[in-house]
Amino acid sequence: MKALVYQGPGKKALEERPMPAISAPTDAIVRITKTTICGTDLHILKGDVPTCAPGRILGHEGVGTIEKVGAGVTAFRPGDHVLVSCISACGKCDYCRRAMYSHCTTGGWILGNTVDGTQAEYVRIPHADTSLYRIPADADEEALTMLSDILPTAFECGVLNGKVQPGSTVAIVGAGPIGLAALLTAQFYSPAELIAIDLDDNRLDVAKLFGATMAVNATGGNAAEQVMKLTDGRGVDTAIEAVGAPATFVLCEDIVAPGGTIANVGVHGVKADLHLERLWSQNITITTRLVDTVTTPMLLKTVQSRKLDPKRLITHRFKLDRILDAYDTFARAASTRALKVIIEA
Amino acid sequence: MKALVYQGPGKKALEERPMPAISAPTDAIVRITKTTICGTDLHILKGDVPTCAPGRILGHEGVGTIEKVGAGVTAFRPGDHVLVSCISACGKCDYCRRAMYSHCTTGGWILGNTVDGTQAEYVRIPHADTSLYRIPADADEEALTMLSDILPTAFECGVLNGKVQPGSTVAIVGAGPIGLAALLTAQFYSPAELIAIDLDDNRLDVAKLFGATMAVNATGGNAAEQVMKLTDGRGVDTAIEAVGAPATFVLCEDIVAPGGTIANVGVHGVKADLHLERLWSQNITITTRLVDTVTTPMLLKTVQSRKLDPKRLITHRFKLDRILDAYDTFARAASTRALKVIIEA
Amino acid sequence: MKALVYQGPGKKALEERPMPAISAPTDAIVRITKTTICGTDLHILKGDVPTCAPGRILGHEGVGTIEKVGAGVTAFRPGDHVLVSCISACGKCDYCRRAMYSHCTTGGWILGNTVDGTQAEYVRIPHADTSLYRIPADADEEALTMLSDILPTAFECGVLNGKVQPGSTVAIVGAGPIGLAALLTAQFYSPAELIAIDLDDNRLDVAKLFGATMAVNATGGNAAEQVMKLTDGRGVDTAIEAVGAPATFVLCEDIVAPGGTIANVGVHGVKADLHLERLWSQNITITTRLVDTVTTPMLLKTVQSRKLDPKRLITHRFKLDRILDAYDTFARAASTRALKVIIEA
Amino acid sequence: MKALVYQGPGKKALEERPMPAISAPTDAIVRITKTTICGTDLHILKGDVPTCAPGRILGHEGVGTIEKVGAGVTAFRPGDHVLVSCISACGKCDYCRRAMYSHCTTGGWILGNTVDGTQAEYVRIPHADTSLYRIPADADEEALTMLSDILPTAFECGVLNGKVQPGSTVAIVGAGPIGLAALLTAQFYSPAELIAIDLDDNRLDVAKLFGATMAVNATGGNAAEQVMKLTDGRGVDTAIEAVGAPATFVLCEDIVAPGGTIANVGVHGVKADLHLERLWSQNITITTRLVDTVTTPMLLKTVQSRKLDPKRLITHRFKLDRILDAYDTFARAASTRALKVIIEA
Secondary structure (H helix, E strand, O other), rough: OEEEEEOOOOEEEEEEOOHHHHOOOOOOEEEEEEEOHOOOOOOOHOOOOOOOOOEEOOOOOOEEEEEOOOOOOOOOOOOHHHHHHHOOOOOOOHHHOOOHHHOOOOEOOOOOOOOOOOOOOOEOOOOOHEEEEOOOOOOOOHHHHHHOOOHHHHHEEEEEEEEOOOOEEEEEEEEHHHHHHHHHHHHHHHEOOOOOOOOHHHHHHHHHHOOEEEEEOOOOOOOHHHHHHHHHOOOEEEEEOOOOHHHHHHHHHHEEEEEEEEEOOOOOOOEEEOHHHHHHHOOOOOOEOOOOOOOHOOOOOOHHHOOOOHEEEEEEEEHHHHHHHHHHHOOOOOHHHEEEEEEEE | EEEEEOOOOOOEEEEEEEOOOOOOOOOHHHHHHHEEOOHHHHHHHHOOOOOOOOOOOOOOEEEEEEEEOOOOOOOOOOEEEEEEEOOOOOOOOOOHHOOOOHHHHOEEEEEOOEEEEOOEEEEEEHHHHHOOOOOOOOOOOHHHOOOOOOOHHHHHHHHHHHOOOOEEEEEEEEHHHHHHHHHHHHHOOOOOOOEEEEHHHHHHHHHHHHHEEEEEEOOOOHHHHHHHHHHHOOOOEEEEEOOOOHHHHHEEEEEEEEEEEEEEOOOOOOEEEEEEHHOOOOOOOOOOOOOOOHHHHHHHHHHHHOOOOHHHHHHEEEHHHHHHHHHHHHHOOOHOOOOOEEOOO | OOOEEEOOOOOEEEEEOOOOOOOOOOOEEEEEEEOOOOOOHHHHHOOOOOOOOOEEEOOOOOOEEEEEEOOOOOOOOOOOOOOOOOOOOOOHHHHHHHHHHOOOOEOOOOOHHHHHHHOEEEEEOOHHHHHHEOOOOOHHHHHHHOOOOHHHHHHHHHHHOOOOOOEEEEEOOOOOHHHHHHHHHHHHHHEEEEEEEOOOOOHHHHHHHHHOOOOEEEOOOOOOHHHHHHHHOOEEEEEOOOOOHHHHHHHHHHHEEEEEEEEEEEOOOOOOOEEEHHHHOOOOOEOOOOOOOHHHHHHHHHHOOOOHHHHHHHHEEEEHHHHHHHHHHHOHHHOOOEEEEEEEE | OOEEOOOOOOOOEEEOOOOOOOOOOOOOEEEEEEOOOOHHHHHHHHOOOOOOOOOOOOOOEEEEEEEEEEOOOOOOOOEEEEEEOEEOOOOOHHHHHHHHHHHHOOOOOOEEEOOOOEEEEEEEEEEEEEEEOOOOOOOOOHHOOOOHHHHHHHHHHHHHHOOOOOOOOEEEEEOHHHHHHHHHHHHHHHHOEEEEEEEOHHHHHHHHOOOEEEEEOOOOOOOOHHHHHOOOOOEEEEEEEEEHHHHHHHHHHHHHEEEOOOOOOOOOOOOEEHHHHOOOOOOOOOOOOOOOOOOOHHHHHHHHOOOOOHHHHHHEEEEEHHHHHHHHHHHOOOHHHOEEEEEEE
């Protein structure tokens, strides 16, 4: 089968690989019909993710059809139409029982990281019963591909952890795909104000189309002043960090109101300054989280009931044969204006 | 009347001052019978609290009897026996309505800071109806003096924010008075393990007497390793920072388990490192808070029903005449082994 | 001044009454500009509310302008544009401190019940600082009149207590004004399905216009069967009782899913059957509540930010002179299709 | 092997039965070392539980050692020392993912009900990985037998659902084994008052030994008046119904304070009156629940750390040979003063 393989820092190729096989009774083999590329895949390609060794098939998102199941799989059978979760969960360990699937002792983020992933014609899914989600036969596969990772990540790490509430004021720092996914799902809770912050006016324009009530261009370094002005000096109830850099995290510290929450979504490579000399008395909460995908069933219902339209995040489409072009388009998002790209296997 | 007055950095004196008078209809004048000294008073004396100007009567804790009330006070009358809260709350502003009395727009921590305080024979209490608490006539005044600040601070900022639960593992970093108060009130929730961490073996011995199940002396810099070992490599569900220094905050980052909470109680003068490169994926929560004293009625009930014995925190007693000795004893806690000192007015 | 006065069961009149006067320092006198009629006013007129004595000016909803304030009022002054809350709150008692204003020991629902109300040119508002809400000068008074009672009641007792969530399934039993207000505010949380249940097809048509995704006419007695069919035999996550009768409450018991919530909004005159022989093992929650109006500030923000349009509830408008016609129109809602009627003073 | 078999209403016998065998890959066979009898077993024997057919081996509680595991079991192997949960959970269905194991679509309460149970030398445990709990080799088996059902039931349905809090006032209606288990676990949260209510002074004496601060004998029908008097007319924050009868449920309605919670633990055979004409405005919450056993790991930690001593519930001990005597002793609790009886297999 064809598969996109990481070949060490800076290198990748579409290779011919053997079909995956069931290796544990709880495995399933899924024939991928749609997959996509995540910012994390680009991090791997830069060599930033040491757990991912050269030779690994990348990808942790996708939709497809069950091809085979191990003897221990009871919830699915061949032919079932399924969504692949970016997080594998055994359903049995202490963390899984606490709904912290991200920290499953034999799962978590392993697909396209420590085991072969979804950017291929077929993928082996460990812990299949608790890591796949059945989808309606007539479901829109492109839309649901957004539920593998980007939407639960934005919703759980940003919106739920950020305690977005009706009438509240929310700032989203970073209007890339993950920030925009937070913007879409924050609206489940009807906040009064949704302030998008970015350096790129194009992205801010998209944010306004997606529901931002105000946009702040952070170029020039006075984003905090702008937000304080827009909020009458009060600051925001929720600040969602969707970039993963020290400066944007500190911006969240600068704009959070007393009693507010900073919900970190970004992947950070270095430490940030925590201004406790100012924040110790401000009754704030800071949260971090690797997505647990516990809200996948809820998100499926919001898509089915048309409360959420995930396809708004999709800007480009490619066949698997042209996945290298897809990577190129996604990596040059500033010029291609790519958000999420669909790859049809 | 006699009053302990801040005279600028490093200077204080017991002065003769005029009796306070009602200046707003919501004021009450309280004759203080017992007061105490807080670590914050020492900070003021070092010149670290710029809002507190020379000439200010210090103190934000105490118990006493109502002497006079303004025309707008409806909940109290002369002769009532009351507890003074360290936080003044108007009960009307947006923050007060959200039970964030610490950020009351015309109150908060003002006593002994921006208005004259309780280390005196009499004190004027603004917003009296919502800043004083009636206590039983036969109440133990010494015990209740601990409810002005130290116990609600430890309980709200450390225990409640830290989400201490039955069966959970809690570390308290810093076994000074505030850490010990957290240790006492954490036991309301029956955690399985309560690990006290300090540099001073005497304090750790007190911690064990007060209910710590394990003690870690952090001298030598391997406290994190010790805690990880004591928790089978898992870390703690709740880490309560009760010191107010960058190193102790980072220790909390080092020992918090995935899914756990760091509850900051300490007053910080400088920023700390937040190791997001490690923590971004650990599903942790960090909280800060200036005490709101919303749990004062609950704490009163726990004292009345003997679930909490605040007098365990009291080590020394002085008359108001000898308050300078009291300050000296409290400031040299390492040698005097002082926790809280009672001053009888 | 003119005022609508209850004259004993079945009797009411528009009378000439003396202007109200400040009787406590915390009082304010408000000149009413808009008021409305509540279903509770009709209950009083039937003689069902023994606390309300003949001679009482009715009404507990309205918007107006501050005319005078007592010496203890600090948050408002003459000329301020204000919303009158149906619940008076002292802000000081144990219940008020727990945000249970409905049970305020010197307040609660007193307006138009135990003290004169808002269906008049002027009204005295006790505990003014914590029972009035400032509104923008250019606010739409008609819209905000819906925030005195009906919207916070539907939102707090139905939607919040009912824990409506994104993706969840909600049934609202009763599509009268209060049920429709629940329907509007339930949408703050983006439930997947909102099932309206009533006996009247006209009301169900309005419900569908207001956002119901399904409508069930309960005539014939098989409403439960219809709901179970619509939910694939699962039942609803939230059942909001917005009628106040034993049969509709039992209907909620019949349709609530395991793990779901029955949120009672209706005013009940008699007991209902609680089928514990079926429900004891179903992990359900039942809630009751008299509105606390703690969400009034949040609701004001949702109106200002156009997440909520309260004017959709208004069907008729009258001058105060014609308030008897307003009552007649409101009382004959089945034929007039009245929801809420505005009375301009 | 020997097993206690239900032979139809009123009939039971200790029979010789074949050893159970693995019938699904997720099964385990457990050799029972200790088991006990539950009030529910007596209900089955009365013929009150139609799902339990004659021929069924009774029992859903116990501790033992793994004898054999199916091919799909990954968390346990032969020789492991385990606690049997009264609730079987697949860990995969919608309810299990929501931690509502009691409603597991292929599990729930099945042991000693729809499949053979634990009052035997061996038992087959379906969904073993998520229905058994590993215990330390040196654990006190008798103590842990109390964690199969009675303690999680009392804790989850009574204490957690009842939101017992530090300083709160709790009434427990019924001081039988389940009420006493609620009494023990309520103390995890340090309530100020714990009022035990029963008709039997002996049981009330035990309740006082177990931590009740007040005891009310309900004989004479004035229990509500007594409770109101003991609470200065306020009522209780939490009323735990631990009987399962209409009258005791109504007693909870009579004593719950505004804002309080009625947590039902009792198994009810008939409906009860819900006095909504009084309660609709009282801001109360009523909860029902079949135990989910999600707190079993937490309870294990509280036992290990000596915050809970389950053996206080054990009054009698028998060998499996004499299980009929054990049933007799347990059934005549009023005269034998039996709480829980241990049966050693």
